[in-house]
Amino acid sequence: MERKPKINEFQVNCETGNYHTFCPISCVAWLYQKIEDSFFLVIGTKTCGYFLQNALGVMIFAEPRYAMAELEEGDISAQLNDYEELKRLSIKIKTDRNPSIFVWIGTCTTEIIKMDLEGIAPRLELEIGVPIVVARANGLDYAFTQGEDTVLAAMAHRCPNLPKLEERGVVLFGSISEQSTKHLSLELEKQGVKVIGWLPAKNYAELPNLGPNTYICGVNPYLSRTATTLMRRRKCKLIAAPFPIGPDGTKAWIQKICKVFDIQPKNLDEREKMVWQTLKPYLDIVKGKSVVLMGDNLLELSLARFLIKCGMTVYEIGLPYLDPRYQNEELNLLYKTCIEMNVRLPHIIEKPDNYNQIERIQDLQPDLVITGMAQANPLEAQGITTKWSVEFTFSQIHGFMHAKDVLELVTRPMRRKLLLHETYTKKIDQTNNVPKLFVV
Amino acid sequence: MKLAYWMYLGPAHIGTLRVTCSFRNVHAIMHAPLGDDYFNVMRSMLERKREFTPVTTSVVDRHVLARGSQQKVIHNITRKGKEETPDLVILTPTCTSSILQEDLQNFVEQASFDSKMDILLADVNHYRVNELQAADKTLLQIVQFYLSQTRIQSSIIKKTLNPSVNIIGALNLSFHVQHDIAELKRLLADLNIEVNLIIPEGASVNDLQRLPQAWCNIVPYREVGLQTAQYLEKQFEMPFVTTTPIGTVGTAAFIREIGQILQSLEAPFFNYESYIQRQTRFISQATWFSHSIDCQNLTGKQAVVFGDATHAAALTKILALEMGIHVLFAGTFCRNESDWFYEEVRDFCDEVVISDDHNLIGDLIAKLEPSAIFGTQMERHVGKRLNIPCAVISTPVHIQNFPLSYRPFLGYEGANQIMDLIYNSFTLGMEDHLLELFSGHDTKSIGSKSLTDSEIWSLDAQAELSKIPGFVRGKIKRKTEKFAQEAGIRTITVEVMYAAREAVMS
Numbered sequence: 001m002e003r004k005p006k007i008n009e010f011q012v013n014c015e016t017g018n019y020h021t022f023c024p025i026s027c028v029a030w031l032y033q034k035i036e037d038s039f040f041l042v043i044g045t046k047t048c049g050y051f052l053q054n055a056l057g058v059m060i061f062a063e064p065r066y067a068m069a070e071l072e073e074g075d076i077s078a079q080l081n082d083y084e085e086l087k088r089l090s091i092k093i094k095t096d097r098n099p100s101i102f103v104w105i106g107t108c109t110t111e112i113i114k115m116d117l118e119g120i121a122p123r124l125e126l127e128i129g130v131p132i133v134v135a136r137a138n139g140l141d142y143a144f145t146q147g148e149d150t151v152l153a154a155m156a157h158r159c160p161n162l163p164k165l166e167e168r169g170v171v172l173f174g175s176i177s178e179q180s181t182k183h184l185s186l187e188l189e190k191q192g193v194k195v196i197g198w199l200p201a202k203n204y205a206e207l208p209n210l211g212p213n214t215y216i217c218g219v220n221p222y223l224s225r226t227a228t229t230l231m232r233r234r235k236c237k238l239i240a241a242p243f244p245i246g247p248d249g250t251k252a253w254i255q256k257i258c259k260v261f262d263i264q265p266k267n268l269d270e271r272e273k274m275v276w277q278t279l280k281p282y283l284d285i286v287k288g289k290s291v292v293l294m295g296d297n298l299l300e301l302s303l304a305r306f307l308i309k310c311g312m313t314v315y316e317i318g319l320p321y322l323d324p325r326y327q328n329e330e331l332n333l334l335y336k337t338c339i340e341m342n343v344r345l346p347h348i349i350e351k352p353d354n355y356n357q358i359e360r361i362q363d364l365q366p367d368l369v370i371t372g373m374a375q376a377n378p379l380e381a382q383g384i385t386t387k388w389s390v391e392f393t394f395s396q397i398h399g400f401m402h403a404k405d406v407l408e409l410v411t412r413p414m415r416r417k418l419l420l421h422e423t424y425t426k427k428i429d430q431t432n433n434v435p436k437l438f439v440v
Numbered sequence: 441m442k443l444a445y446w447m448y449l450g451p452a453h454i455g456t457l458r459v460t461c462s463f464r465n466v467h468a469i470m471h472a473p474l475g476d477d478y479f480n481v482m483r484s485m486l487e488r489k490r491e492f493t494p495v496t497t498s499v500v501d502r503h504v505l506a507r508g509s510q511q512k513v514i515h516n517i518t519r520k521g522k523e524e525t526p527d528l529v530i531l532t533p534t535c536t537s538s539i540l541q542e543d544l545q546n547f548v549e550q551a552s553f554d555s556k557m558d559i560l561l562a563d564v565n566h567y568r569v570n571e572l573q574a575a576d577k578t579l580l581q582i583v584q585f586y587l588s589q590t591r592i593q594s595s596i597i598k599k600t601l602n603p604s605v606n607i608i609g610a611l612n613l614s615f616h617v618q619h620d621i622a623e624l625k626r627l628l629a630d631l632n633i634e635v636n637l638i639i640p641e642g643a644s645v646n647d648l649q650r651l652p653q654a655w656c657n658i659v660p661y662r663e664v665g666l667q668t669a670q671y672l673e674k675q676f677e678m679p680f681v682t683t684t685p686i687g688t689v690g691t692a693a694f695i696r697e698i699g700q701i702l703q704s705l706e707a708p709f710f711n712y713e714s715y716i717q718r719q720t721r722f723i724s725q726a727t728w729f730s731h732s733i734d735c736q737n738l739t740g741k742q743a744v745v746f747g748d749a750t751h752a753a754a755l756t757k758i759l760a761l762e763m764g765i766h767v768l769f770a771g772t773f774c775r776n777e778s779d780w781f782y783e784e785v786r787d788f789c790d791e792v793v794i795s796d797d798h799n800l801i802g803d804l805i806a807k808l809e810p811s812a813i814f815g816t817q818m819e820r821h822v823g824k825r826l827n828i829p830c831a832v833i834s835t836p837v838h839i840q841n842f843p844l845s846y847r848p849f850l851g852y853e854g855a856n857q858i859m860d861l862i863y864n865s866f867t868l869g870m871e872d873h874l875l876e877l878f879s880g881h882d883t884k885s886i887g888s889k890s891l892t893d894s895e896i897w898s899l900d901a902q903a904e905l906s907k908i909p910g911f912v913r914g915k916i917k918r919k920t921e922k923f924a925q926e927a928g929i930r931t932i933t934v935e936v937m938y939a940a941r942e943a944v945m946s
Contacts, residue, residue: 017474017499017501018496018497018499018516020477020480020481021474021475022475022478023473023474023475023476023478024475025475043441045451045535045566046447046450046451046535046566047451047453047476047534047535047536047566049444049447050447050450050451050454050478051475051476051478053446053447054478054481054482055478055481064445067443067444067445068442068443068444068445069441069442069443070441070442070443070444071441072441072442072567073567073568075441076539076567080441085441086441088441089441089443092443093443108473108500108535108536109535109536109539111505112505112536112539112540113539138473139472139473139474139475139476140473140474140500140501140502140505141501141502142474143474143475144475355496355523358492372481373481373484373485374477374480374481374484374492374493375484375492376484377484377485377488377489377490378484378489378490378491378492378493381490381491
């Protein structure tokens with residue numbers, strides 16, 4: 001069955017899915033820091049552990065609140081009892097670290113050997129007295145940031161029921177830094193929209209109350225499972241909106257939420273305009289430049305839309321997975337932005353094939369390729385400027401406040417090229433840049 | 441199940457990929473889920489490779505779980521054959537494919553029908569072997585494949601005219617390997633020995649048939665290449681050298697061993713002994729440096745060593761034998777090398793530790809409080825926490841351990857490098873004295889900050905403690921506290937400090 005976004009003008013193709021991305025278990029990296037009283041136990045093999053150790057670099061030396069439950073041959077061949085093994089490890093962690101909540105991350109291996117984590121967790125939870133949430137963030141089904149989606153979807157079941165009949169406001173979902181959550185909450189509250197809470201919250205006990213008719217809205221483009229769970233299981237009402245990335249996205253996001261609450265947003269256009277003005281130096285660099293997003297973290301649609309608005313031409317948007325319903329408003333805004341900026345609609349490629357993409361990149365010779373680290377150095381060696389895509393996941397990019405940070409990242413490789421080029425070609429007789437000499 | 445935060449050795453497939461990527465024009469196809477191709481990132485970032493890493497994944501997803509890989513793997517192999525025309529494709533199983541138990545050998549055979557290139561299934565079991573063992577095994581597998589394929593034509597067994605050797609076991613993502621190979625080549629050139637082949641780094645699989653033409657084989661690193669050398673000995677009667685040429689003593693032993701082999705094969709006369717003497721005494725600086733008066737300060741200094749078997753054993757010997765440093769423990773995470781390792785270091789350290797538990801090693805270091813640590817990146821972080829200097833001597837390593845400048849560990853230049861590394865890890869001699877004489881650099885800033893937490897220190901004793909040089913102050917504080925605790929003393933006075941000092945010294 002062919003899935004098409006609502007705007008059928010977009011050319012959406014699906015390739016082989018042979019692309020480089022992070023394993024979704026990488027979500028523990030930012031989630032354990034976000035949820036301060038949690039402990040993440042990744043139940044998998046040496047392969048998973050090796051990935052985490054290498055991908056997270058220095059973080060592992062700071063006594064992280066995550067660990068591997070490394071499966072050995074006895075676990076695979078069911079000579080050991082899963083329940084007893086998990087109990088042993090969980091009790092040890094409880095004694096050492098005393099978390100308020102365990103998050104068990106199921107991996108490819110637990111999936112294949114059909115370890116019944118969802119069955120074991122409630123029993124063990126009763127026995128050890130610590131809530132256990134199970135998320136299947138495995139590479140068989142998901143890519144990179146979708147790991148967060150599986151964790152938040154599982155956590156949505158743990159949000160307490162709304163005690164009162166109705167509280168008028170919105171629950172936001174998506175794990176972003178404390179600073180960014182405050183910033184976005186404040187922007188909404190300025191318009192008179194009450195932010196009831198966030199999923200996830202800083203602490204397990206602070207998870208927001210949910211009930212039928214609670215309005216919810218996502219801040220990240222990769223949270224479709226969480227949205228679905230909140231709608232179907234908790235009967236919440238989803239406010240479909242573009243994502244608050246870039247000043248254009250942030251404005252549209254606020255507008256859409258205000259509309260639901262029948263609020264006429266105040267000073268929003270001026271606010272956006274002011275942000276664009278502060279971006280001016282960056283816009284001068286990116287204007288007219290072309291970019292290809294190879295795709296690995298599902299932020300691609302929102303980033304491309306913002307970059308087009310900045311005056312760039314986007315040739316191709318690769319992305320691991322396109323949920324045309326959850327991303328519908330983002331697609332609409334992308335379409336509108338292309339018309340407004342008078343550029344051709346970018347080619348959207350779901351499950352891209354890196355080999356084909358590199359052939360296309362070699363033909364197109366774009367000014368910038370946003371890609372993973374596996375391809376970045378080889379592309380640079382071919383003279384193609386690259387930006388390492390994972391940085392967008394690990395940086396603050398949401399809201400008016402961080403629009404600048406996005407462009408800081410996007411322009412950095414271009415500025416660096418310019419800098420190195422200038423240094424090499426600088427003429428000795430240039431007088432305006434001569435340093436002052438002090439002999440004291 | 442094992443609770444783990446950190447591991448010294450990667451999974452088996454990493455070893456296989458390190459071997460395949462080291463060869464020229466060999467492509468690996470991993471049978472793995474999305475995201476398991478993290479090896480490409482490591483190779484591209486740590487080694488800063490300019491070319492794309494020749495590893496593709498045949499993705500295992502839900503469909504593969506439900507229906508098996510069917511044509512998918514075969515299609516991916518043949519596709520890669522057309523796109524990149526490699527000489528050899530290695531199908532690499534992972535932990536995931538290990539439990540799926542698909543008949544990957546069958547895919548290899550089917551793909552072989554309509555491909556010109558060679559195709560092999562890496563014969564490694566994720567749950568039985570680690571990264572280094574898998575690398576060793578895969579290298580053997582490839583060598584065996586190409587040497588059996590030729591069916592022993594007499595032409596290939598003909599030895600080279602001049603004495604020559606193969607260097608076996610140089611891999612991508614190894615510790616300082618590029619520099620080591622350059623240094624080894626230089627050493628061999630000095631000895632009038634030709635290098636026949638270096639495998640796998642930079643070699644073509646089509647060259648492998650020339651392996652038996654060498655007079656003997658060199659395995660510089662114990663962990664990878666030994667099986668291949670043993671196979672070549674059995675099959676082609678090729679002797680091999682496994683002595684690691686690290687340190688002046690190690691290098692001399694290495695040269696003597698090669699010399700003996702070549703002489704027994706009636707090589708033209710070369711005075712190995714005079715070469716060793718000249719290098720050790722006059723050309724290399726390492727031996728002279730350690731005899732120079734500046735190094736007297738290192739007398740009785742204590743160190744611990746931990747790393748892979750090759751590097752940890754070599755460093756232990758250098759520290760004890762060449763630098764006169766007291767090695768409290770020498771350890772390795774290569775469990776399968778424990779017997780060899782014990783024999784190598786037994787005369788040069790107090791204790792031998794075989795473990796892959798980083799917590800245990802960390803605790804041991806904290807307990808022993810050496811003046812310097814020689815270990816992996818993990819021990820470097822332990823050192824940081826305990827304020828003990830650490831030099832990195834073995835994988836696992838970070839990007840800063842892939843230096844751009846020439847930094848061999850092997851041979852005579854390697855000995856110089858290691859000497860610098862060791863010397864710089866300890867506090868410099870003069871500085872050491874001056875600190876003791878003038879009570880440290882930073883007497884002002886301490887006092888309140890570091891001492892208020894322990895109420896058992898009297899004011900006098902606190903003042904006395906502040907006079908002790910910063911880099912040993914923590915150690916003396918802890919030892920004194922321990923002494924007081926054991927003696928049931930509530931308040932530490934200056935007298936107690938002196939008593940503790942005497943007790944510890946005696």
